[in-house]
Amino acid sequence: MDQDDRLEQHDATAVADTATTTTNDAQDSDAPWTDPADHDQSDDANDRSLSAPNPLRALASRVRSAIHAVRTIPVPALALLPPLQPVPSPESSTPTLYVHRPRWPRQKNAWASSDPECLVWQAYLQFSGIPYALVLVDADNAAMSPTGRLPFLVTERGRVVALRDRLLRYIATKAHSDEVERAVAEAAQRGTRPTELRVLTPDDLPGPPRALAHLYLALIEADLWPALMYNWWLEPRNGLGAMRLLYAPQKSAWPAALDTLLVAGMRQHVQTDLATRFAGEIPPAEQLYAKAADALAALAERLGDGPYFFGDAPSFLDALCFAALHSILSADFPCDRLRGLVLAHDNLFTYSKNIWNAWFRKCEMSVRPIRRCGVDLWPAAAATTTSASTAAVGSPAASPVVADDASSVA
Amino acid sequence: MGLLLYAWGPLAGPSRRSLPTVDADCLAAVTYLRLANAKFELVEHNDPSLSHTGHLPVLHDETALFHGLDAVLARKSDKAAALDAHLTALHKADRAAVEALLRDQLEPVRQYMWYLDARHTATTHSRFKPLLPLIPRWLHLHSARRAVARKFNAAHRTDWLTHVLAGDRKPTVRPPAAPAAPTPSLNMSLRLSPPAQDDACTWSRADVMHVARALYTTIASILGEHEFLAGGDTPSSLDAVMFGALALHYYPEFPDAESAAPAADADADEGKPAPVAPRDDPPTLAYLLSTEFPTLVAYIDRVYDAARIGEIVVAGASQEEVASRAPVPVDEGLMARVRRFARSDAAHAILSVAAGAALLAGYIGVVRAAEERRVASAVEEVRRVQVERRRAVAERRERELVQEEGGLGADGVEDRPVDHDEAEEEEHAAVVTELLEDEDEGDDDK
Numbered sequence: 001m002d003q004d005d006r007l008e009q010h011d012a013t014a015v016a017d018t019a020t021t022t023t024n025d026a027q028d029s030d031a032p033w034t035d036p037a038d039h040d041q042s043d044d045a046n047d048r049s050l051s052a053p054n055p056l057r058a059l060a061s062r063v064r065s066a067i068h069a070v071r072t073i074p075v076p077a078l079a080l081l082p083p084l085q086p087v088p089s090p091e092s093s094t095p096t097l098y099v100h101r102p103r104w105p106r107q108k109n110a111w112a113s114s115d116p117e118c119l120v121w122q123a124y125l126q127f128s129g130i131p132y133a134l135v136l137v138d139a140d141n142a143a144m145s146p147t148g149r150l151p152f153l154v155t156e157r158g159r160v161v162a163l164r165d166r167l168l169r170y171i172a173t174k175a176h177s178d179e180v181e182r183a184v185a186e187a188a189q190r191g192t193r194p195t196e197l198r199v200l201t202p203d204d205l206p207g208p209p210r211a212l213a214h215l216y217l218a219l220i221e222a223d224l225w226p227a228l229m230y231n232w233w234l235e236p237r238n239g240l241g242a243m244r245l246l247y248a249p250q251k252s253a254w255p256a257a258l259d260t261l262l263v264a265g266m267r268q269h270v271q272t273d274l275a276t277r278f279a280g281e282i283p284p285a286e287q288l289y290a291k292a293a294d295a296l297a298a299l300a301e302r303l304g305d306g307p308y309f310f311g312d313a314p315s316f317l318d319a320l321c322f323a324a325l326h327s328i329l330s331a332d333f334p335c336d337r338l339r340g341l342v343l344a345h346d347n348l349f350t351y352s353k354n355i356w357n358a359w360f361r362k363c364e365m366s367v368r369p370i371r372r373c374g375v376d377l378w379p380a381a382a383a384t385t386t387s388a389s390t391a392a393v394g395s396p397a398a399s400p401v402v403a404d405d406a407s408s409v410a
Numbered sequence: 411m412g413l414l415l416y417a418w419g420p421l422a423g424p425s426r427r428s429l430p431t432v433d434a435d436c437l438a439a440v441t442y443l444r445l446a447n448a449k450f451e452l453v454e455h456n457d458p459s460l461s462h463t464g465h466l467p468v469l470h471d472e473t474a475l476f477h478g479l480d481a482v483l484a485r486k487s488d489k490a491a492a493l494d495a496h497l498t499a500l501h502k503a504d505r506a507a508v509e510a511l512l513r514d515q516l517e518p519v520r521q522y523m524w525y526l527d528a529r530h531t532a533t534t535h536s537r538f539k540p541l542l543p544l545i546p547r548w549l550h551l552h553s554a555r556r557a558v559a560r561k562f563n564a565a566h567r568t569d570w571l572t573h574v575l576a577g578d579r580k581p582t583v584r585p586p587a588a589p590a591a592p593t594p595s596l597n598m599s600l601r602l603s604p605p606a607q608d609d610a611c612t613w614s615r616a617d618v619m620h621v622a623r624a625l626y627t628t629i630a631s632i633l634g635e636h637e638f639l640a641g642g643d644t645p646s647s648l649d650a651v652m653f654g655a656l657a658l659h660y661y662p663e664f665p666d667a668e669s670a671a672p673a674a675d676a677d678a679d680e681g682k683p684a685p686v687a688p689r690d691d692p693p694t695l696a697y698l699l700s701t702e703f704p705t706l707v708a709y710i711d712r713v714y715d716a717a718r719i720g721e722i723v724v725a726g727a728s729q730e731e732v733a734s735r736a737p738v739p740v741d742e743g744l745m746a747r748v749r750r751f752a753r754s755d756a757a758h759a760i761l762s763v764a765a766g767a768a769l770l771a772g773y774i775g776v777v778r779a780a781e782e783r784r785v786a787s788a789v790e791e792v793r794r795v796q797v798e799r800r801r802a803v804a805e806r807r808e809r810e811l812v813q814e815e816g817g818l819g820a821d822g823v824e825d826r827p828v829d830h831d832e833a834e835e836e837e838h839a840a841v842v843t844e845l846l847e848d849e850d851e852g853d854d855d856k
Contacts, residue, residue, distance in 0.1 A: 054790070056783070147567070163566040165573035172578065202574060211631040214624075215507035217571045222510035276564045277514075279557035281464055287480075295510075298503035320570065 093156040094133045095174075096368065097121060100150050101136040103246045104330050111136065111365045114246055116228060116327040118151040121167065123319035126359045127198050128175040129184035133366045138249035140262055141370070149269065168201070168316075175200050194358040199315035209310050213317050216302060216309070219295050220317075224324050226274055227292035227338060230285065232327075233270040237335040240264065293341050300345035307354060318355065325352040413450035414470040415439060415482075416460060419541040420724050423533060424663040426696075427714060430722045432537060434517055435479040438654025439467040442482070444717040445645050446489040453725045456541045459750045483647060494646050501640045504632075505648050508639075511628075512655040515571060518561055519622045520659055523695055525555040526562075526611050530664050530694075537662070549755035559611040562618075575624035576617065616691045619698060626703045629656075633709055645716050653713040659695040660710050666693060792842050799837070 099118035102110065111134050113119050125132055137150060145152040145162050152162035153170070161167050174180060175198075188196030199205060202213035233243060240263055247266060248259035274282050282288075299321060303309060308318045325348055328338045342348055417436035421429040430452055431437050443450050450469075461468045463478040469485065476482050497505075524534045538547050565572045629652070633639060639648040692698040699707055714720070751757050 054787075149567075164570055165566050165576065168570075168573050169578065169580075201577070203577060207631045208634070211628045214571060214575065214628045215504065215511055215632070217574060218511035218514050219507040221569065221571055222514040223506070273564065273568045276560045277568055279561065280553070283463065287463070291480075294506045298506040301499055301503035302507075316570075316574070 094131060094366075095156050096133045096135055096154045097125060098135045098137050098144065098150055098152050098154070100247065101138055107330070109360055111367050112360045113151070114327075114330070115150065116225075116232075116323050119323040119326060120320055121151045121153070123322050123355075123359065124167075124171065124316055126363070127314040127316075127319055128171050128180075128200055129187065129193065129196075129198060130171065130174055130180055131183060133368050135368045135370055137370065138252065139247040139266065140249045140252050140254065140259075172201055192363070195312060195314075197311075197313035199310055199313045201316065205310060205315075212302070213310070213315065216299065217317055217320065219298060220320050220324060222277075223291040223295035224299075226277060227288045227295075228324055228328060229270050229274060230282070230288050231333070231335065231338050232331070233267045234274070234282075235285065235333075235335050238333045240267065242331070242333045243267065289337055289341070292338060296341050296345060296348065300348050303347055303351060305347060307351075314355070314359075322352055322355045325349075326356060412471075413443070413448060414453055415443065415450050416453050416455040416468040416470070417466050419454040419456055421537065421662060422540050423537045424665055426661045426663060428720060429657060429661055430719065430724050432541065432658075433466060434512075434520070434655045434658050435465060436467045436654075437657060438651045439469070439479055439482045440722065441653050441713065441717045441719065442493075442647055442650035444719065444722070445647075445650055446487075446493045448487070448489050451725055452722060454541075457754070459754045479651075483651070490647070496642050496644065497640055497646055497648070501646075501648065504640075505651070508632075508648060509651055511571075511625075512651060515575070515621070515625055516655045516659070518558055519618055519625065520655070520695065521554065521558040522562065522611070522613070522615075522618050525551065525558055527615055529666060533664050545759070546755050549759060553755070553758070562611050562613045565613075572621060575621045575628075577620075577624065579617065579620050619692055619695075622695055622698060623702070626699065626706060630703055630705055633705065637712065638709075645713060649713050650717075653710065653717070656706065656710050657714065660699050660707065661696075663696065664694050788846055792838075792845050795841055795845075796838055799834070803834070 099113040099122060100115040102112055102114045104114050107114070113122060113136075122134075132153075137144065139150075142148060142150050146160055147162045149162075152160055153167060154160055155170065161170050184193065184196050184198070187193035202210045202217075205213060231238065240260065243263050243266070244259060247263050248256075252259075271282075306312075308314045309321070310317075325342060328342050329349065329352060331339065415436075417431045417440065418433040419431065421432045429437060430440055440452060455466065455468075458464055458466050460466065461477040463481075465478050467479060467482060469476040469482045471485075476485050494502075523530060525531065535547070535551065538551060541547070542550060634641075637643050638645045639652060640646050688702050689697075692701070
């Protein structure tokens with residue numbers, strides 16, 4: 001290394017006069033390189049008290065020996081370290097969604113994520129009927145995404161959709177294509193899908209319901225979602241322990257102490273986003289929860305008894321509302337004020353439960369494993385999913401690839 | 411004493427009709443109180459740190475203080491109950507949603523037009539000139555501009571409705587491809603401060619106008635054929651809140667030749683609609699409203715007349731009036747004062763200057779420490795060499811002494827150490843200069 005050479009030069013000029021008294025150990029190439037000052041056995045070298053003790057010199061020599069020790073680690077062991085910037089590799093022509101691994105302890109469904117944002121994307125994709133595959137990712141591999149955060153979607157052409165506006169546009173264009181419409185009709189006939197009706201964007205609705213959709217989207221985004229994020233990430237009574245359970249990777253090459261850093265980094269992102277939304281200062285918790293209570297009352301009022309907000313067809317508003325409610329209801333944190341606020345309205349609880357049962361609980365999903373250096377990680381998790389999924393029906397060109405995956409996994 | 415409402419000062423500069431305040435929340439509170447027929451006095455107070463929430467208005471009645479628009483609307487009184495008597499539960503639910511829509515979508519659009527549109531920033535500065543002195547004005551406008559820019563820049567990450575409203579339209583300016591690119595060394599994207607989202611906004615005005623058009627369509631369809639929101643012929647608190655936001659879209663005028671809206675003919679031909687083709691990039695929101703949404707314009711005027719906004723007298727901030735009025739009930743506790751100071755613009759200015767000074771001092775300290783270390787190590791080298799030479803000289807002397815004792819007498823022994831000392835000092839000086847020069851050359855190489 002350059003640093004090493006420079007330090008050696010420096011040593012050489014300093015001890016030029018004592019070269020006659022040094023031993024020749026430094027010339028020996030078999031033994032590890034050592035500091036010639038350490039082997040200096042002349043009198044002046046032993047009288048170190050004459051020169052002021054130099055801690056920097058001692059530190060430098062220790063660093064040099066550590067670097068040399070690392071050099072001697074055999075190269076294959078380096079493959080155990082996680083790669084620096086893993087890149088997702090789409091293997092089939094089915095769009096693939098990368099989400100956080102679900103970590104709710106009592107959830108039997110193995111693929112519905114426990115992160116609210118990932119759940120929104122998953123619910124919206126389910127409602128739209130687009131056949132897709134899923135990859136469950138631990139939080140320490142979030143660097144796969146171009147924004148550094150999950151969820152993100154790799155389309156069938158290999159493009160990465162990580163931003164919300166691109167996702168909305170992608171689903172709007174893809175879900176209107178013929179093959180997806182056919183798939184939706186067939187799945188509804190077979191019973192895999194509860195209903196063939198769907199409202200993709202509020203623009204599909206006529207005038208007054210469209211305005212209502214906009215209104216209540218604004219309500220959830222402005223009042224309910226910030227309260228949810230605050231309660232999960234910034235509430236002092238909850239602390240980081242709950243988030244560590246949900247996001248800290250279970251099997252990672254890093255020591256567990258770094259998980260706290262990872263989760264703290266995610267919390268910093270959430271705090272920045274909330275500060276941006278509230279133009280600088282996040283309002284106090286009481287105000288956030290009061291607004292959330294009003295928002296939940298308004299949503300309960302508007303929902304009534306219907307299975308969805310707009311008739312019998314699930315829409316994006318249902319996806320957002322369901323994700324928020326399901327996350328609130330599933331969380332078992334020390335401070336569960338939001339859960340109490342939701343449970344005060346029966347119809348919200350029933351609504352969330354019905355959507356879960358119809359669209360998530362018994363539905364099948366093709367879960368792909370993460371491939372790293374040609375090795376499948378988490379083979380045990382993938383074996384619990386079945387290969388028969390809507391993906392096989394949707395695109396015939398994709399089915400042999402899906403089947404191969406399933407067979408290699410199972 | 412009655413009710414005192416502390417709000418921002420009146421709207422200065424060109425406007426279609428006079429407005430008593432320049433802020434949307436304050437205007438909503440004023441309209442609400444007027445529609446409820448409450449007797450109140452509007453006091454101009456241009457310092458938002460008065461409020462616990464950091465936003466004006468603040469309502470002071472005999473018993474308590476209400477900070478922020480939400481508290482003012484939630485204050486219970488007979489007149490408020492009478493105002494909203496005809497609202498059903500569904501309407502009340504819609505009111506929460508309408509407030510959220512206005513706060514989250516309509517206000518940022520208006521703020522973009524005021525603070526981020528290059529053509530209109532001068533007018534905005536002139537509107538705030540009678541309200542604030544130079545430095546607080548500059549600080550306030552700067553922080554407002556930065557907040558709006560950050561909100562729009564982060565919209566692809568934090569916002570769904572903005573993109574739902576934008577619909578199929580591809581934005582003309584793409585946001586930076588990877589604003590939060592992960593650090594290449596570790597798998598953790600740990601960042602302790604937000605990335606550089608400065609005043610530059612990645613949204614173009616055409617996109618913001620597109621979102622505005624979708625918003626106005628939404629509001630128009632909520633209004634429908636009725637005179638007021640909530641379906642009645644009498645206004646309610648819903649109308650107050652909506653008017654507070656919309657009036658600032660429509661009434662302020664921008665003295666731009668392009669921005670002159672073709673509204674003069676509307677009175678002349680009442681039967682026929684104005685045949686103005688909708689532009690893809692209207693210059694102002696008022697232009698967009700007057701050309702494409704006449705129902706909304708009529709609604710805004712209707713609420714203005716119902717609340718008789720034009721007759722409001724703003725109690726100014728002149729010295730005599732301030733002296734005659736009861737002192738502002740400001741919390742004098744230490745923590746409250748600290749909090750108020752921390753929210754004020756002066757605190758931001760002081761903090762940034764102090765941070766800059768601390769950074770500079772730290773840098774200078776680090777550079778000085780490095781220099782001292784270098785000099786100390788050079789001096790230490792010199793000392794070591796000096797000690798070495800002394801020992802070599804001492805050994806030589808011993809050897810010579812041994813030889814001398816073996817050969818000559820002990821006479822010439824005392825002379826030599828003296829000579830050696832002088833020679834040593836010369837050598838020492840030469841070595842010092844040589845080593846220090848070498849040190850400098852070494853630095854240049856690095």
